[in-house]
Amino acid sequence: MTTQLFGQPIKRNEDPRLLTGQALFTDDVKLPDMLYAAFVRSDFAHARILSIDVSGALEMPGVVAVYTAEDLGAYWQPGPLLVPPPPVPDLVFNPRMQVPLAKDKVRHVGEPIAVVVAESRYQAEDAAEQVFVEFDPLPAIVELEDALLEDAPLIHEDLDANLNAHVVQHKGDYAQAAAQARLIVKRRFLYDRGIAAAMENRGVVAAWDARAERLTMWDTTQAPVVIRNGIAAMLGLSEMQVRVIAPFIGGGFGPKIMMFYPEEVLMPWISMRLNRPVKWIEDRQENFFATTQERGQIHESEIAVAEDGRVLGVKDVFLHDAGAYAPYGLTVALNSQCTLLGQYDVPHYHTEFRSVFTNKPIVTPYRGAGRQHGVFVMERLLDLAAKELGMDRVEIRRRNLISPEKFPYNNEIIYQDFAPLVYDSGNYGPALDKALELIGYRRFIDEEQPRLRAEGRYVGLGLVTYVEGTGIGPYEGAKVTVETSGRVSVASGIGTQGQGHFTSFAQIVADQLGVGVGDVRLVTGDTAEFYWGAGTFASRGAVVAGNAINAAALAVRKKILQKASEELEIDQEDLELADGAVRVKGVPASAIKLGDLAARANPTRGAVKPGTEPGLEATDYFGPERGATASGVHAMIVEVDPETMLIDIRRYVVVHDCGRVINPMILEGQIHGGVAQGIGNAFYEQLVWDKNGQLLNASFMDYLLPTADVMPVIETDHMETPSPLNPLGIKGAGEAGAIPVGPLFAQALEDALSPLGVEILEIPLSPNRLFELVNDA
Amino acid sequence: MKPAPFQYFAPVTVDDALALLAEHGYDAKLLAGGQSLVPTMNFRLSQPGVLVDLNKIADLAYIRADSDGTLRIGAMTRQSTVERDPLTARHAPLLAEAMPHIAHRQIRNRGTIGGSLAHADPAAELPAIMVTLNARFVIQGAGRRREVAARDFFQALFMTDLAPDEILTEIIIPPMPPGSGWAMDEIARRHGDYALVGAAALVTMPEGDLCADATLTFLSVGETPVVATLACAYLCGARIDDACIAEAARMAGQEDMDPPGDIHASVAYRRKLAQVLARRVLTRAFQRAKDGVV
């Protein structure tokens, strides 16, 4: 290798296509004869369906068909359980999955009841207004704590309670910790989250070709391969008859890894039935109900600490809102449970949750995926304990950090990959020091804050730490091919939603093969290009697909060296790959261009040695033994206007460790985006439901996303503690920015307002909420 | 989020537009910048059968000043034009100060001054500004023309004095008396959001620190712009100092309004914001009056 591209802030290969509007998104797909679908959705959060009358809609101009659950026959099936429960003893688990169209009952506002197919979306929506559904409204479960009340209405009547799951896990024995503690701090915490609000909503185009007996589906999914397999099975087709293309996608963030959404299951069926292509594009209003969300947890938590601030144990019992159905198993609640202990060496941990059904849209992972909730509880408990012990908040953290020699560190409880949670590697102290230095901790606490307070200004500092389990299995694969043009094509099944895969994966390949990043062309998210894969989620793309691509590229590299060594009659050790050629070290003139070598490896006449594979191509896979644990520290300084409670973020610092960095610019983008979503969660975004389960702010007028003017400048720095679990030493980075922002806000705002004596035990906050807290203090 | 079907007309004169309104009655809606109407149509909250588009009527977009300083603005003048026109800054500096608070530039490029006033959103800036400035509106119906004071125009939530067959054609802003001071401010969660609370003040203090006249108006605290009557009465004739302003602000927030609570701001928080804003805008307005800017 001449110049290493791995680690360089290379401009993104995909940007010209994106910036000039050339990239294909699902809504760009326009096919001859295409039909358009619109859904009739429930106005009620909980109701029996007494009757559905579609006759008026069928008379409307342009309408081709209207379907209800009855019309689907045997195709009407609840969706699959996407993630089975972990092997935890005495686990209670009652999975209930969404259905394509509601049959007897609706369980949340926006649940689809009928689908209208027409020559235009306008006509489909006009006709949808003419479908008349007679409801018998039932009382709705909106508040988490109401779900398990004795006389609560049952959302799934075949269950005897609205209990989705009950999971208890232990590390050590918390009672022992509590008995030895100098101090026990107990609090009740609320942590609510909202919608991912991807720039591109969901969308599906399905086109059945009766002559070829093939179904093509464009789908904004994060998991095209799994969708192909599932849809083929449901429709009774072979997998080879179904091609799923997840083209460019305007943001995934998790809700697009939820699979077999009603719309996703119905479009292919409709297309086969009508023998015409059909398109459904989710609009922004639908997105508030039809796409999965994250939402609230209520934690009753306590921390047992020794005189010197050592944490002896933590006990946490929480309720988790699953929504009306729970197709994604326990991932979100399990992440809360497993991420709570964070960077701290805690010997005793009792953790227990009840996941409950409510009459609200489905909850599945959204960037951070429950980790936020856990990190919030732990970081707040530490702040409160420090305060009671009269100890500096950084000091209590430092005393409890897992020390570097303790890795791999076993947290014992079972993680979302069904194995005990083991942190592969980490080096937490230096990252903390770096963050303290960057934010100017001592100077702020000792000098600036006292001076500002004397001026009557309310300025506070926050500093929190977190870990992020990333890069879980099962596996990804890739095919790397050197073309006769000398260009390299890479195909992977993983799918991409803006993460910069076209560049960071190209950097890996370019290093292995000695070509330019621009010479590497990635195709991903098209099942016709690569058969196998799981998908882009859980901060796993770079770790799992990145290493699979590296393995495939390495195999091609070996083929190149072997072929070149035969052609040039020279030892492999004396060859090097650079500038798109393989050449003799020290004799750059004796070189073969990779394209020429590829042509020679694919002769059109004559005999080759038996067993020879044509071309310079290899396919390989990578599956990590378990997830890699990334970590970081966020710190900020914020000023609060004590009259209006408006805030001004003056500094925002992120020190982050995701192992070896492929492209620091792309990584920075990931962190910025995550922090933006974290700030939204902490201070702007909140889904507000009334007691009937109606969402009161289902538009961007009232659901406040953070805009450019509320975003601070983010100062980042990196540590590199390589993961021993993969050859490239990388850890995921997709969710890091978003995870610790809630507790950061709570701590910093509490600090700023400390002369007024507030305690913050909830997220999201808002100026209005701060005003109430200050008034109640 | 597609609108229900509608018929579309684009007349080029006010008379033609009025004729269309007369013909279609309640079924017709005027389309100005579309920045409020089109979203409600896309949500299907409003389903007019007929749209009468005013955008082709060139006669309705202008800003003119009479020799006495009276400002006349055509209803179809874009908000961004009002914002940038030097006549606005010269003759109605309070209006100029308020304009950047309205939504985002892209929206102001389409949205019209008349559309905002006719829409009468209680959280909109322009209605409160027009009330503060004592503006008058010209309204035309088939074969008739009338003027109505801004104070009488706004009747209830999204309800104005306009009949379904009338068009708001012109906004008339009288000149400010000598010794005037003004200020406008608001609290919004993000730049461009509708305000949680906004306040506008126009005061006259021709000599010394004796207040001759004061108008203090709020937005987002009631169904229409809310004039702080008690606070204004308290200020008129008063000697202005910080304590006096603070008391007027307290009266405004506590006694002059009965604000609603919603998911963004409780009643108590709105009262507090109103009080804070009242103090801020009154302080600035009296300072300007004292500095003799006008």
Ligand SMILES: Cc1cc2nc3c(=O)[nH]c(=O)nc-3n(C[C@H](O)[C@H](O)[C@H](O)COP(=O)(O)OP(=O)(O)OC[C@H]3O[C@@H](n4cnc5c(N)ncnc54)[C@H](O)[C@@H]3O)c2cc1C
């Ligand atoms: C994201 C967003 C944020 C916004 N934020 C703000 C904000 O902070 N503050 C604010 O004040 N506004 C805000 N607006 C509204 C914006 O200012 C609109 O431009 C304004 O309310 C309506 O003006 P328009 O010209 O677009 O009217 P249209 O939407 O075309 O019409 C509005 C109504 O007025 C009627 N109408 C229009 N013109 C006339 C006329 N000449 N005579 C009689 N009736 C007429 C129409 O029939 C319709 O009922 C926001 C809008 C958006 C989309």
